[in-house]
Each structure stands twice: as C-alpha cells, then as structure tokens.
Amino acid sequence: MNRKVLFGALFGLFLLTPSLRAQDDVADIKKAIMTMFDGMRAGDSSMVHSVMKNDVIFQRVAKNREGKTVVQTSVFQNFLNAVGTPHDKVWDEQIEFGPIQVDGDMASAWTPFKFFLGGEFSHCGVNSFKLYRTEKGWKIFHLVDTSRKDNCAM
Template identity: 45%
Template sequence: MKYLLLSALLLPATYATAQTASVETEAVKKTIQTFFEGMRKGDSTLVRSTFAPGAVFHTIANRNGTTQLMPENPSDFVKAVGKPHKEVWDERITFDKVLIDANLASVWTPYEFYLGSTFSHCGYNSFQLVKLAGGWKIAHVIDTRRKEKCK
C-alpha cells in the first residue's frame, strides 16, 4: 500500500517534468527552425534574432588532406543572407539529438544544403544554445561539410 501511495505521489511530478522538457525542446527547435527560415527567405533580421550576443561560428574543413577548424564571422554571415542572391539557400535539417540542462541546450542536426533545387553539400551541425531573457538563442554553431556520404 505504501508503494502504491508513493507512486501516486511521484507520478504527477514525473509527468510535469516531462511536459516541461517537451516545451523546452520545442522552443529550442523553434529557434533553429527560425534561423533556417531566415536563410531561406534571405531575411537577415530574422537570422540575427536567433543569435545570443557574442555568438561564434566554426566549420570543420578538409584542405589538402588536413582537417582545419575555420572560424566564420556571424556578422558576415548575416550580411550574406541579406544580400540579394539568385538561388534560395535551403538547408534541410532533421533533429537527431536535443539535450537540455537548465539554460544550456546542445542540438545535433544532420543536413543537406541546396542552392535552389541543386544539391551543394551535406554534413552535421552542432548548435549550442543558451536560454536568455528573450528565450533560446544560438551561442555557437560548428558544422562539417562534404559532398558525399550524407547521413
């Protein structure tokens, strides 16, 4: 009887925690989806709205058989998004893993990048987000890029 009573008391707390985690997971995903929506629309204001102050971008490149960590300037990226370009920048992602602890989220997303309808490259993004007063914001993005062996 004691165990039944204890289970009855703990079940609502477990359910509430699961609901909160689900809401936070969806909010994190929404920030990333907004980032890519801004890219597709060429809307630099929308893209910038997803960044935390001091956000950092990196890509992992293979140059002449050597792996290199290449920094990218988020401001330059935002300017490039906002400049008129002939083809839509369409990065198609799926959410592989979303991990959250308090105000920190880590998100792993395989992707394929298209210029209009033409495949360009693929890889994985790793996003680090922080929950600030204005909601979940992207603090760091690092990605891989290749033309084959996607996913």
Template identity: 45%
Template sequence: MSKPQTSETDNVKATIEHFFEGFHKQDSTVVLKTVHSDIKMQSIGKNKKGQTVLTHGNFEDFLNSIVSIPKEKTFKEELLSYNIQIDGDMAHVWTPYKFYFDGNFSHCGVNSFQLFKDNEQWKIIYLIDTRRQDCKE
C-alpha cells in the first residue's frame, strides 16, 4: 500500500506546527530549522499611551527571550485556525491565536507568516503579529 502524498498545504502547516513545537519546548534548535537565516519580525500593538505602534523585532533576541523563560513558568500560544495560501514557492499563513502565561489569559491576536520554499523546505521569512487584550475569552 502506498503512502498518501503530502500536499504543499500540509507541508506549510507542518512548518508552522514545528515552529510552535520548538517555541513551546523552548528549543531554539527546533525553531531555527523552520526559519530562514534572514527572517524579519514585527509586531503591532498599543503603547502605554494607547497609541497603535509597529515594533521591529530581532529574531535572535526573540529566541533568547523564549529560551530564558524560567522552567517553572508555563506559556502557551493556542492557534485557533490556519488560513494557508500558496503561489509557487511562496506561502502565507494567517493564524488567529490566544496566548496564556502561567495558565492566565495574556493577549490575543493574529500571526501572519510569509514562507518561501528553499531547497524543497518551507522556511519562515517574515512574521508579523497583532497583540490585543480585547478578545472574547
């Protein structure tokens, strides 16, 4: 019996799932396998004055912050759905989420991933997210 063929949509989704597997395990080696070496990161949220701001992130700093969360602390980013679009060697993935820290709701938003197919492997090249508190729990 032959193995069912994996679709490109399945491969793209697997890359995002693998990224979050490493994220939740605080394993930078796993995360790094899913991203391009020149990944860009941004976030949209509110500053202390309530103004909407766009911040630019450094991926190495992001990884260090995840790895350095004390092991007794728990965190989980719950992805609510996947909307995957592919054109040739480019993919876009839209994932609404809710984020919990130490079991308590922290914030919600949407991740927007851009990926490209590099040597038959989908790699995340750009990640932007929104962060809000006005979510339905």
C-alpha cells in the first residue's frame, strides 16, 4: 500500500511541475516588463536596457496624417537616450497585465496602459510584448503599442 501512495504522490508532483514552472515564468516575465517601466519612471536608461535585446524592435500602430493605419518603427537607441536624458516630468506608464502566454523560451504579454506625464494624463493604449528566455532572464525583443487619448478604460 505504501508503494501505491508513494507512486501517487510522485506522479502528482510530476504533473504539477510544469504548472509551477509556468507560474515562475509568468512572474519573471512580469518582473522584466515592470523593470522597463520602473526604469522609465526613474529616468534610468541602464535599467530599461537591462531587460531589452540590443536590437529590440519598437513599433506603434497609429493613424497617419491622412487617417490611414500605419506601422511606425522607432530606433531603440533614441528611446534609451530619451529615457536617460534628464526631464522635469516623470514618465509614468501605468499598466495592467492581460494575457501572458509562454511556449518554452518564448512569451507574449498584453498590457493595456495609461501614460501620465508629470502626473497629467497624456494617452492610453495597449502594449504587446514579445520576450525570449536568456541565461540572464527574460528579455524583450519586440514591443508594439497603440496610442489614443479617448476610450481609455482600464
């Protein structure tokens, strides 16, 4: 009888292990994303860079002057320079975590946000993060967002 109990306990632990790892992955992914936003609030480009792939792709889906939807691509180094350049107003992007999906060493996270500049509302939208697992933790390799000034329920 003891063998059956032991086998059952070990089998149950075996079944739980992937679930526990997935929970750890989600926590680590959230930590990487929050590190980016904490770095933005602190004006610390090194903190932001610590969770980014060196050639991360930054994009925004937006309307151009003619009202057509376009995908705009930004240069990561320009973003880092802007974060690290002293500015009077705190950049405070407040997010909620939506779905986070993990498949092995790749993850996707959806985060609705509101952006405040020096405490004043600026805009809202959604971030879509793509991350990959490295020896040093999860890194962001693609970030695409939307931006608008209305319909900002979060």
